[in-house]
Amino acid sequence: SYGSVCGANDAAAEVACKQLGYDFGTLSASSCSSYGSSSLCGAPGSPIAAKNLRCEGGELSMDECLREEADDACSSHAGDSVIFCGNEGSSPFADGALRLIDASGA
Numbered sequence: 001s002y003g004s005v006c007g008a009n010d011a012a013a014e015v016a017c018k019q020l021g022y023d024f025g026t027l028s029a030s031s032c033s034s035y036g037s038s039s040l041c042g043a044p045g046s047p048i049a050a051k052n053l054r055c056e057g058g059e060l061s062m063d064e065c066l067r068e069e070a071d072d073a074c075s076s077h078a079g080d081s082v083i084f085c086g087n088e089g090s091s092p093f094a095d096g097a098l099r100l101i102d103a104s105g106a
Helices: 010-019
Strands: 004-008 024-027 048-054 066-068 083-086
Touching: 004 010, 010 024, 010 048, 010 083
Parallel strands: 004 048
Antiparallel strands: 024 083, 048 066
């Protein structure tokens, strides 16, 4: 089944990203509602695939990880997990195309 995941561990993010063909994955430390003016939380009433998805890191599929059935605590989607996936040695920016500065311009 498809749907959001209401809570996951770092290893689950790694397994999910590798299952999608990426080299690595990491779990966001911020909640799904903490991304500026946009929310990454699932819409109320949308499906929830699992609660507390827990992997050890060696799994080849999220189906091999432990999980609980989603309950009413997950229905608001406020606890939806956000993961970031990436590939080793790749960047969306060419060398020299991006410069990070702080609020003072330094």
